[in-house]
Amino acid sequence: MSQMIFVNLPVKDLDTTKAFWKTLGYSFNEQFSDDRTASLVISDTIVAMLLTEPRFKEFTKRDIADPVTANEVLLGLSAESREKVDELVDAALAAGGSPALETQDHGFMYGRSFQDPDGHTWEIVWMDPKVIEAQ
Structure with missing residues (x-):
């Protein structure tokens, strides 16, 4: 399991x-x-x-941390492509989320982030599978 x-x-x-x-x-x-x-x-x-x-x-x-003023955790999710990163983050922003950090583009790794309506930060990241396999 x-x-x-x-x-x-x-x-x-x-x-x-x-x-x-x-x-x-x-x-x-x-x-x-x-x-x-x-x-x-x-x-x-x-x-x-x-x-x-x-x-x-x-x-x-x-006490419960206020995610609008402090970070206790950053939540990271993988995406299957750069396009999926953009789709999910764009949808989150359109649905009421807010931008978090600047876009990170390292060629082999691409990520964007958003804050959900409660202020929790979600990072969506794609990594080139060829680079991962070569490791």
Whole structure:
């Protein structure tokens, strides 16, 4: 069995957050979702658990970082091509996300980033498979 990752992220407005990700073409596992939690399916092995801030607080004794003013994590996703990087980031910006960092183009690696409506930074990166195989 493949190892999975479940990233837990606090969100201010669950409906707004769900609408944003649906606009980008992602789906939710309703079996693990309710009125305070949405299980965002990114791939077969990657799930983001989007939790309302009160629900997120049930899992920690620490303060919730405000992703608009501080970064606790940068979330990186691979893309199958440079064009897919642009498609996803452009769609995120059109759906209410905001630009994060400048485009990174190193020839063999291309990436762009955006902040989702809650301020979490997502980096979308393509790496040339020929370069990876040569390593």
